[in-house]
Amino acid sequence: MLGVRCLLRSVRFCSSAPFPKHKPSxxxxxxxxxxxxxxxxxxxxxxxxxxxxxxxxxxxxxxVNDGSSLESLQIVADSSLDSRELTFGSSVEIQGQLxxxxxxxxxxxxxxxxxxxxGNCDAKAFPIKYKERHPLxxxxxxxHFRCRTNxxxxxxxxxxxxxAAIHSFFKDSGFVHxxxxxxxxxxxxxxxxxxQLEPSGKLKVPEKNFFNVPAFLTVSGQLHLEVMSGAFTQxxxxxPTFRAENSQSRRHLAEFYMVEAEISFVDSLQxxxxxxxxxxxATAMMVLxxxxxxxxxxxxxxxxxxxxxxxxxxxxxFLIISxxxxxxxxxxxxxxxxxxxxxxxDLQTEHEKYLVKxxxxxxxxxxxxxxxxxxxxxxDNEDGPQHTVAAVDLLVPxxxxxxxxxxxxxxxxxxxxxxxxxxxxxxxxxxxxxxxGMGFERYLQCILGVDNIKDVIPFPRFxxxxxx
Amino acid sequence: MLGVRCLLRSVRFCSSAPFPKHKPSxxxxxxxxxxxxxxxxxxxxxxxxxxxxxxxxxxxxxxVNDGSSLESLQIVADSSLDSRELTFGSSVEIQGQLxxxxxxxxxxxxxxxxxxxxGNCDAKAFPIKYKERHPLxxxxxxxHFRCRTNxxxxxxxxxxxxxAAIHSFFKDSGFVHxxxxxxxxxxxxxxxxxxQLEPSGKLKVPEKNFFNVPAFLTVSGQLHLEVMSGAFTQxxxxxPTFRAENSQSRRHLAEFYMVEAEISFVDSLQxxxxxxxxxxxATAMMVLxxxxxxxxxxxxxxxxxxxxxxxxxxxxxFLIISxxxxxxxxxxxxxxxxxxxxxxxDLQTEHEKYLVKxxxxxxxxxxxxxxxxxxxxxxDNEDGPQHTVAAVDLLVPxxxxxxxxxxxxxxxxxxxxxxxxxxxxxxxxxxxxxxxGMGFERYLQCILGVDNIKDVIPFPRFxxxxxx
Numbered sequence: 001m002l003g004v005r006c007l008l009r010s011v012r013f014c015s016s017a018p019f020p021k022h023k024p025s026x027x028x029x030x031x032x033x034x035x036x037x038x039x040x041x042x043x044x045x046x047x048x049x050x051x052x053x054x055x056x057x058x059x060x061x062x063x064v065n066d067g068s069s070l071e072s073l074q075i076v077a078d079s080s081l082d083s084r085e086l087t088f089g090s091s092v093e094i095q096g097q098l099x100x101x102x103x104x105x106x107x108x109x110x111x112x113x114x115x116x117x118x119g120n121c122d123a124k125a126f127p128i129k130y131k132e133r134h135p136l137x138x139x140x141x142x143x144h145f146r147c148r149t150n151x152x153x154x155x156x157x158x159x160x161x162x163x164a165a166i167h168s169f170f171k172d173s174g175f176v177h178x179x180x181x182x183x184x185x186x187x188x189x190x191x192x193x194x195x196q197l198e199p200s201g202k203l204k205v206p207e208k209n210f211f212n213v214p215a216f217l218t219v220s221g222q223l224h225l226e227v228m229s230g231a232f233t234q235x236x237x238x239x240p241t242f243r244a245e246n247s248q249s250r251r252h253l254a255e256f257y258m259v260e261a262e263i264s265f266v267d268s269l270q271x272x273x274x275x276x277x278x279x280x281x282a283t284a285m286m287v288l289x290x291x292x293x294x295x296x297x298x299x300x301x302x303x304x305x306x307x308x309x310x311x312x313x314x315x316x317x318f319l320i321i322s323x324x325x326x327x328x329x330x331x332x333x334x335x336x337x338x339x340x341x342x343x344x345x346d347l348q349t350e351h352e353k354y355l356v357k358x359x360x361x362x363x364x365x366x367x368x369x370x371x372x373x374x375x376x377x378x379x380d381n382e383d384g385p386q387h388t389v390a391a392v393d394l395l396v397p398x399x400x401x402x403x404x405x406x407x408x409x410x411x412x413x414x415x416x417x418x419x420x421x422x423x424x425x426x427x428x429x430x431x432x433x434x435x436x437g438m439g440f441e442r443y444l445q446c447i448l449g450v451d452n453i454k455d456v457i458p459f460p461r462f463x464x465x466x467x468x
Numbered sequence: 469m470l471g472v473r474c475l476l477r478s479v480r481f482c483s484s485a486p487f488p489k490h491k492p493s494x495x496x497x498x499x500x501x502x503x504x505x506x507x508x509x510x511x512x513x514x515x516x517x518x519x520x521x522x523x524x525x526x527x528x529x530x531x532v533n534d535g536s537s538l539e540s541l542q543i544v545a546d547s548s549l550d551s552r553e554l555t556f557g558s559s560v561e562i563q564g565q566l567x568x569x570x571x572x573x574x575x576x577x578x579x580x581x582x583x584x585x586x587g588n589c590d591a592k593a594f595p596i597k598y599k600e601r602h603p604l605x606x607x608x609x610x611x612h613f614r615c616r617t618n619x620x621x622x623x624x625x626x627x628x629x630x631x632a633a634i635h636s637f638f639k640d641s642g643f644v645h646x647x648x649x650x651x652x653x654x655x656x657x658x659x660x661x662x663x664q665l666e667p668s669g670k671l672k673v674p675e676k677n678f679f680n681v682p683a684f685l686t687v688s689g690q691l692h693l694e695v696m697s698g699a700f701t702q703x704x705x706x707x708p709t710f711r712a713e714n715s716q717s718r719r720h721l722a723e724f725y726m727v728e729a730e731i732s733f734v735d736s737l738q739x740x741x742x743x744x745x746x747x748x749x750a751t752a753m754m755v756l757x758x759x760x761x762x763x764x765x766x767x768x769x770x771x772x773x774x775x776x777x778x779x780x781x782x783x784x785x786f787l788i789i790s791x792x793x794x795x796x797x798x799x800x801x802x803x804x805x806x807x808x809x810x811x812x813x814d815l816q817t818e819h820e821k822y823l824v825k826x827x828x829x830x831x832x833x834x835x836x837x838x839x840x841x842x843x844x845x846x847x848d849n850e851d852g853p854q855h856t857v858a859a860v861d862l863l864v865p866x867x868x869x870x871x872x873x874x875x876x877x878x879x880x881x882x883x884x885x886x887x888x889x890x891x892x893x894x895x896x897x898x899x900x901x902x903x904x905g906m907g908f909e910r911y912l913q914c915i916l917g918v919d920n921i922k923d924v925i926p927f928p929r930f931x932x933x934x935x936x
Contacts, residue, residue, distance in 0.1 A: 068700070147698070156696075185935070428594045463678060
């Protein structure tokens with residue numbers, strides 16, 4: 001029997017990397033190289049993809065990017081290091097000395113001593129072209145390559161930062177994160193068309209469901225968060241949700257991400273609105289301060305003017321109007337709407353847009369909707385003569401509805417004729433609670449000013465399209 | 469037309485909470501109350517669920533829990549505040565003075581001045597019983613109530629902390645987070661049976677797919693991470709994955725979470741193993757230090773001895789053996805296996821368990837598997853006579869395989885006869901890369917010693933069961 005001693009020995013044998021003969025150059029990300037304080041010629045190694053090549057008589061200039069930042073690292077090399085393989089898109093490894101750049105365009109540059117091409121790129125066949133600013137629509141055809149452009153690189157880094165900011169906002173506020181299920185036997189409250197699922201292939205038995213019951217992809221984690229809000233006073237989830245709607249709009253996807261929260265013992269909509277406003281502002285500020293160059297790129301090239309619009313949203317207190325006031329405002333509008341505004345009918349996108357503009361492009365909460373147009377679990381305001389529930393939507397410039405939420409009906413007798421399990425939750429130590437959901441892609445659209453939702457998600461899914 | 473001035477006014481009108489007449493008591497979570505430094509009789513308000521009631525002649529003792537910590541807050545009240553509604557499970561709001569507890573069992577207690585029952589709980593009908601330690605199997609029947617027990621409360625807080633720890637590990641290491649898609653047209657590499665999906669209801673057209681192609685639930689985000697690793701040198705994802713396997717084991721679920729990472733420009737398996745070992749150890753340490761009481765509860769009541777086993781894993785360097793060595797060890801074992809170990813055949817759970825035990829219950833990497841039993845994208849070691857690929861699995865005590873990964877075949881000509889799009893990725897600046905995946909539920913099982921995977925996920929999905 002081989003002993004543990006032998007196993008420990010094998011640690012050394014397994015390495016396929018040759019034992020280094022002299023001190024290797026430190027491997028740095030482009031981001032770390034750009035931010036290096038020590039530029040007195042330290043030897044480093046950088047790996048990445050060529051973003052530009054400029055070959056002069058005696059000097060070769062390259063820009064190398066590895067996705068760690070928008071900015072590329074300038075490589076300066078003796079033209080003897082030039083080769084036909086150094087094309088746009090090729091992957092390279094470069095060793096050299098990190099020095100202060102004589103140019104004002106960058107702080108540091110890498111004086112190359114060795115350039116190794118790792119993977120060739122046939123620039124002619126490559127659908128992303130050197131120095132071209134491809135339209136976002138063009139790039140959508142290439143979900144496997146578009147991340148190599150500046151703009152998608154920036155959006156994806158921002159998405160990653162925004163996700164982290166949202167998680168840390170909730171964690172710092174004492175919320176417990178819950179993975180609400182993706183597959184559910186619950187067909188929700190008609191929040192839209194559902195995807196149903198069954199095993200493919202040989203496990204498929206037409207007459208029998210895999211889970212014994214029909215199973216669907218979730219449209220919201222709300223019910224499952226409500227379950228948890230009977231044990232934890234503050235919970236949230238941040239995961240994918242689905243709609244099988246045949247919608248080709250620039251605001252809808254078949255698969256998108258939602259941030260949802262549920263808070264127990266809330267007294268009023270005010271409590272919820274405060275969390276929503278803080279969430280939006282605090283996380284947007286974090287994104288702005290953690291990736292300023294990436295945000296600047298979006299604001300500069302995709303949505304001119306968005307920087308000012310965003311600042312305007314962040315520095316003003318969000319407004320609050322009732323649904324009834326909103327309908328009044330719409331009725332008095334000089335604008336002609338396709339859908340005539342009327343009390344008791346849901347607001348349309350055109351109405352939402354008008355209301356936001358009317359509010360001076362400050363995000364506005366619309367509260368207290370008619371009972372008849374909101375789901376059964378919304379808390380009855382017991383008002384009259386116009387019967388409303390404690391629901392709230394947040395409308396934001398450019399996007400429309402960003403958040404939706406409300407107080408939940410926690411009173412047993414108000415729900416008595418409804419769903420059995422939902423009722424069960426109200427029998428044992430029921431508490432007033434409320435919550436909200438925010439579409440994460442719309443949040444990114446709102447911050448960045450990106451017009452089409454398909455450009456703020458890595459792999460968009462919508463009717464007739466499921467690339468990769 | 470209503471002006472913005474009017475809107476601003478409506479902010480004040482909208483609040484349904486009455487304007488407080490005198491300074492309200494500060495609302496504290498149980499966790500914050502327990503950790504309060506100021507115990508000189510500050511007036512506070514606490515909300516939560518009654519975990520115990522002890523009614524004496526002149527004094528009433530309650531324990532109130534709100535999910536913010538395992539420990540409950542002791543409430544001491546004059547027996548005049550007692551009522552028949554103060555039952556196990558009821559939700560209450562208590563106002564009083566936070567004082568230093570005379571007992572040694574807790575630091576602080578709340579001297580109640582006012583107790584308000586928010587929601588009654590019929591303790592007889594409530595399936596969770598006072599003072600009973602229900603078996604985990606019993607609790608699984610009540611996915612909507614089990615979070616109200618100490619043990620599930622602890623597991624869910626740990627799960628939330630572990631998720632945050634994993635995210636911060638990657639963020640601090642410079643990885644970009646990518647939301648890889650849940651719905652995919654890719655049927656992977658036969659990683660198991662798939663769920664196929666179609667719209668339910670009226671959108672369903674038998675002859676036509678919603679996405680124009682058959683669509684499935686993802687079994688792994690690897691391909692999509694590989695796409696991104698052509699632009700970002702370090703990427704990760706942490707999301708749900710699915711298997712439609714008819715497996716009723718304590719290690720399998722139809723829906724589970726995976727942490728997957730992909731790193732560009734890796735030279736050897738050593739690079740990957742280093743990240744895997746650091747990820748496991750750093751995040752486990754974070755969980756241990758962020759929720760020590762919750763972990764202690766699991767280690768004490770669910771898995772006695774697990775504390776020492778975990779410490780043993782954390783303080784030792786993980787071991788490394790080759791697949792070939794592993795088969796040798798198994799062949800020389802005195803144990804009789806159901807499946808005879810043989811070179812070229814995959815390791816079974818019984819083999820994995822034996823290997824871990826043989827290694828002194830230290831996690832062990834098994835590397836360099838036969839080409840024939842690993843997916844096509846694994847990097848060819850070009851060795852002989854036994855042809856292997858650079859794949860790695862990490863086996864851990866109690867669980868077996870926790871991580872699986874490897875170097876990816878980046879060389880175009882090695883893949884030439886394979887998947888078209890996969891090939892496309894290798895044509896334009898291909899780089900050596902590798903990655904791994906870790907089952908998040910198994911990770912929790914490994915740290916906590918929880919035997920059944922269904923107890924470490926809020927809403928387990930498995931054949932014949934999709935509750936809620």
